[in-house]
Amino acid sequence: MPEREEPYTIAWDAENECILYIDQTLLPGRYEQMRCATVDDLARAIGRLEIRGAPALGIAGAMGVALAAVRSTETDLKRFLDEVGRAGDLLRSTRPTAVNLAWGIDRVQRKMTLAASVAEAKTIAVAEANAVAEEDELTCRRLGGFGEELFPERCTVLTHCNAGALACRCRGTALGVIRSAIDAGKSVRVIACETRPLNQGSRLTCWELSRDGVDVTLIPDSSAAYLMRKGMIDLVVVGADRITKDAVFNKIGTYMHAVAAHHHKIPFYVAAPVSTFDLARTEEEITVEERDRSELAYCGDVQLVPDDVKVLNYAFDATPLDLVDAIVTEIGVLRPPYAKSFRLVGKGREA
Ligand code: MRU
Numbered sequence: 001m002p003e004r005e006e007p008y009t010i011a012w013d014a015e016n017e018c019i020l021y022i023d024q025t026l027l028p029g030r031y032e033q034m035r036c037a038t039v040d041d042l043a044r045a046i047g048r049l050e051i052r053g054a055p056a057l058g059i060a061g062a063m064g065v066a067l068a069a070v071r072s073t074e075t076d077l078k079r080f081l082d083e084v085g086r087a088g089d090l091l092r093s094t095r096p097t098a099v100n101l102a103w104g105i106d107r108v109q110r111k112m113t114l115a116a117s118v119a120e121a122k123t124i125a126v127a128e129a130n131a132v133a134e135e136d137e138l139t140c141r142r143l144g145g146f147g148e149e150l151f152p153e154r155c156t157v158l159t160h161c162n163a164g165a166l167a168c169r170c171r172g173t174a175l176g177v178i179r180s181a182i183d184a185g186k187s188v189r190v191i192a193c194e195t196r197p198l199n200q201g202s203r204l205t206c207w208e209l210s211r212d213g214v215d216v217t218l219i220p221d222s223s224a225a226y227l228m229r230k231g232m233i234d235l236v237v238v239g240a241d242r243i244t245k246d247a248v249f250n251k252i253g254t255y256m257h258a259v260a261a262h263h264h265k266i267p268f269y270v271a272a273p274v275s276t277f278d279l280a281r282t283e284e285e286i287t288v289e290e291r292d293r294s295e296l297a298y299c300g301d302v303q304l305v306p307d308d309v310k311v312l313n314y315a316f317d318a319t320p321l322d323l324v325d326a327i328v329t330e331i332g333v334l335r336p337p338y339a340k341s342f343r344l345v346g347k348g349r350e351a
Pocket of ligand 1: 049052053054055098160161162163164167168172173174200238239240241250251252315
């Protein structure tokens with residue numbers, strides 16, 4: 001597939017010392033780059049899902065720490081690091097399930113503690129945040145190369161939510177694998193689930209694949225199992241927000257696709273970087289983000305549910321690992337038994 005000359009989903013503007021990002025709430029109607037110059041604005045942009053998707057959140061967290069650092073007027077190193085720490089805590093609280101956000105924040109903050117002066121800490125913060133962003137592109141390319149080998153020469157693949165260029169610096173994880181399969185000359189058709197209630201599938205996945213000339217068809221989330229039953233899906237590939245010892249957290253609806261795929265003996269694959277693994281924890285220990293009722297209760301200005309009805313709006317679900325046939329990472333394809341293959345991830349994180 002031809003590479004497009006266009007801005008990254010999220011990038012550091014060195015000249016103006018601020019963050020540039022594509023506002024994903026405007027798509028597919030408008031493709032617009034925004035500027036974010038304060039940590040409060042960044043926290044708001046993340047909360048509104050203007051910036052979203054686990055790896056992009058990792059970059060946002062890292063750049064948010066850099067932003068707090070360069071904006072600070074504090075001259076005492078200890079007080080400066082405390083101030084940046086509070087900014088990190090604010091950013092971390094915006095989205096509790098996607099582990100990359102906390103990972104990006106922690107990585108830059110940890111590196112800053114090596115500094116001997118405020119000035120040095122600021123330089124380190126910006127350099128480390130840019131390193132997180134650059135590595136993300138490399139990671140998606142490597143992961144794509146490993147993952148495409150799981151694809152037959154001709155296939156129809158179902159995906160959920162958006163694990164594409166818009167969820168990363170560029171290219172994507174699940175969609176990165178699809179792009180790599182196409183680059184390898186395979187004939188790939190994509191079925192994109194709309195991904196209620198915020199429609200990352202229809203608004204974002206369909207947008208980015210169709211403009212790249214990929215054969216993509218939109219379906220309502222509720223028709224996925226029926227398509228599997230009719231033999232219309234060969235495999236499923238999704239991204240992840242966190243992978244614990246025992247489960248893969250991803251956008252709400254992923255679990256039902258995994259159950260349906262298992263029932264129909266269709267391979268169910270997850271594509272995620274090592275930074276998404278949180279192997280010290282189990283499913284039970286993770287907070288699943290619950291979002292505002294308005295996302296379900298309204299479609300634009302149209303009210304969809306009476307005011308007195310309760311609404312439960314989980315943003316993510318957890319798929320037990322026994323429903324996952326393989327996890328594609330930048331260090332290779334991990335297969336069951338995961339207790340054994342996850343040992344490689346431990347090494348990958350240390351490296
Ligand atoms: O709520 P979102 O849009 O941030 O949820 C995103 C997802 O669930 C993605 O599948 C996941 O972050 C992987 S992105 C490569």
